[in-house]
Amino acid sequence: MGERVERRVIPQWSQYSHTHHQHNYQNGCRGHQQQQQQQQQQHNTEPCDLVCKVMLLGDSGVGKTCILVRFRDNLFLSGNFISTVGIDFRNKVVCVDDVKVKLQIWDTAGQERFRSVTHAYYRDAHALLLLYDVTNKTSFDNIRAWLGEIKEYAQDDVVIMLLGNKSDCHNSDRTVRREDGERLAREYNVAFMETSAKTGLNVELAFMAIARELKARKSGLHNKSSFNVQEYVREQTQKTTCPPCSS
Template sequence: MRSLPTPTMLPLSQPNNNNNTILKSRRRQSYKKAVSLHHSFDVECFDVSCKVMLLGDSGVGKTCLLVQFKDGTFLSGSFISTVGIDFRNKVVDIDGTKIKLQIWDTAGQERFRSVTNAYYRDAHALLLLYDVTNKTSFDNIRAWLTEINEYAQEDVVIMLLGNKADMSGDKIVRREDGERLARDHNVAFMETSAKTGMNVDLAFMAIARDLKMKKLRKPDEPAFNVAEYIQQENTVKVGGCC
């Protein structure tokens, strides 16, 4: 019987900085492999594939929004901010058509901006987030929109999201301010909460519906209006509660 090779082990005695560096490097490599495997098995049949990017300053809740939509959970406590680019897939059903959303979570720090810009060009939709408790993140939206206009496709779908709306006691940016900014730039708008799930599904499903219409709409069909759809859906929700 052929013997298995003995695995190579790091020495346990007299640890030093070099060993610690090697261990950290191996952990990072293992994590990258695990993420790669997770994505490779995340496969489901679909009719249309679309690339969606989450944009905004660091800390506005992009990763939490993505996890809430993908898994229906909230990332409570502290976690490591996104470094560079990450993505997850989710297939949704829009009137019998399966839409695969390839959702890219981007780092908001300035030092990763060149990496983010490179991914704009083939994006079909952009969800641009700010934190309603952070005025700076809202003020920076205009700079993000400038970059979008420079790097993204002309027909890209854009939606502005005021996230962390559940933190009403700490809210600084008024809903009216978000609505006004969205009107000025002719983009859809809503407030969301990655923690409670408020409007998270609606945001992604509205994007998916719009992208489906862009790709499969017949010549005699009217164009889809994201803002009107959101307003109608919210009206139905309010009406259903009475």
Template sequence: MDLQGLDSYQGGPGCDFNEHVLHKTILVGDSGVGKTSLLVQFDQGKFIPGSFSATVGIGFTVMLLGDSGVGKTCFLIQFKDGAFLSGTFIATNKVVTVDGARVKLQIWDTAGQERFRSVTHAYYRDAQALLLLYDITNKSSFDNIRAWLTEIHEYAQRDVVIVLLGNKADVSSERVIRREDGETLAREYGVPFMETSAKTGMNVELAFLAIARELKHRAGQHAKEPSFQIRDYLESQKKRASCCSFV
């Protein structure tokens, strides 16, 4: 049974939500009755037949994690719509193409639930990939990454894909966390890392495509086939786009 959630909450700087309005609407029903199309119609004002149909042969669940205000919701909106918006929350599906195959990512934004960790915990076990964000202009959000990783190791699947993201790289004048600090922490925990900007789109699509590629490779990997290295893939892609990176 598929569940699609819509939440309203305060998303931190850059995404102004009313923290006094907290509600959840869940679409429930058998597969194929049109739950996702109904959500897309509400969100985008248009009907897209077959967008997330059974023709997509493989699908995975992705969660966005991190302290309140690091930009999780804006990060999701940038990937989903290619726009930096405020006042909107979407828990959505997105179909991407990896090596000619269509891969569906069901993406859950946990923003607004940080105060209710038990709610977030319920979703950990269902996620195949986690994007863990901190704000490069907020030291406490970076310091709390260790706590987030501890929770992930306790509640998530053993082989969950984790990518650490230093968000808001466009606000370089307010930076308090060096890129090197993020790289050092990522090496300590053995996870890939890169800096992103939900506002400009820097490395947003790359983050999702990388985990989609990793998950697809795992699902179809043969015994003698070399494993896909998500860290090497991210580094190679970042070098190709280095002209657009922030310093």
């Protein structure tokens, strides 16, 4: 459903990305205005039927930037790379049935000192992808705090999806069970899946599920229960985990 891109691995974060990742934190409101202008320019140059703002949230190091790069460019960032400073964004147009949906994906810094910057962006978000690292119990324990921030700063009807990233890890490295993620998602009534930016597992599915949900809401079909993002995620993840049937 998105454009096909040859897979390859980036050994480290490029100088371009280093510069791009720092482009707003130090400039404050002036930087925010510049981003809004850049946003508008890209809206005018890329044809689409629907524009949706999606934010990536979670502790530092859970893989937000890697998830974005995997989805946007089908690449994996290996080795050391520079953490996101403040906030950054990329666009990608995907096709949902016959509708072109532009996902404007905002990658946020997970460090506490950048929270005041990212809070300003919550209000305009249509969807939030909240990540934790399945090898880092603290990042999972902090999910409740992140959900508290979402409740305080985001719109009441924002679409929320919980992602347990780095699921490609060895079992000995895992500190958060899949069942724990599922239980927390049920408690907060949000969709859930485990992902891997390294292998690409469920990365495109996460963004496409969000795009389908937002498209359904825009078309008014959401109120008719014709599409449910949680049910869609369950069905699709079962397809990917189910072994091939033998003939």
